[in-house]
Amino acid sequence: MSAPHKLASVELDAATLPAATAEIEHERRVAIFDLVERNSFEPVGAEGGSYRLKLSLQDNRLVFDVTGEAFARTYAISLTPLKGVIKDYLLICDSYYEALRGSSPSQIESVDMGRRGLHNEGAEQLMNRLEGKIAVDQETARRLFTLLCALYRRG
Template identity: 80%
Template sequence: MSDHRLASVELDETTLPSATAEIEHERRVAIFDLIEKNSFEPEGSDGGPYGLKLSLQDNRLVFDITGVDYGRTYALSLTPLKSVLKDYLLICDSYYEALRGSSVTQIEAVDMGRRGLHNEGAEQLKARLEGKVAIDHETARRLFTLVCALYRRG
């Protein structure tokens, strides 16, 4: 029986920007949740589990995937994702600011927008990986969180 899942996820420390406590917490939670439950099936692989190292190199998002009998690296241009990444990071900043002193209604409104952009980014990432790695929606959401962690500037 095949085991198409991620067993480990690593963010390249050399390309990872510094982060606030909230952002660092989101990174850790996303990695934990991703490892706990994911669907990750690289094209041409008979089965996992897999290790994934994510990094940014020359304006490309790099997926370095390893498995027992599998190893492949994909470098995807960030250009198609830049708009949703920028919008998502801006609304995240608004969300963290709202948490520090806005009403519950305002926080919920910002959070709803944040979740919508997060879903949009996840679907774009899933589409960019099509033909390379098959992932489900929840895996795409958690991976998008990690892409944001790499993309965010200080």
């Protein structure tokens, strides 16, 4: 029986990422922690086990360098199809944090529902972009989308 497919570690290639403030660096660390803590990550053709993932941004592509005990492969996906949902998600996150500072509970709930909807949409699009390369479940896709947004955010 093969071992479960799981990410054991995630590393970011800082040289390829936008400059980050201390707050953004913290967001990235939290997103990585959440992703590694619980995930289902199955590269096509891999027999199972745990994997190390190194993420980088190259030529408007998100590059996944995946290695395991007997597995090593690099996948790249274009970010162009995801740019709209990433931009909208980051904007609504800013609106959500602003709403927390002084809006009514119903206004906060409305913004939060929109934020969650965009988060789900982004996760679904990311799953579709990874199809045929890496199989992930919905929760892993959500965590990967959170990390992608933290990578994309500028200081």
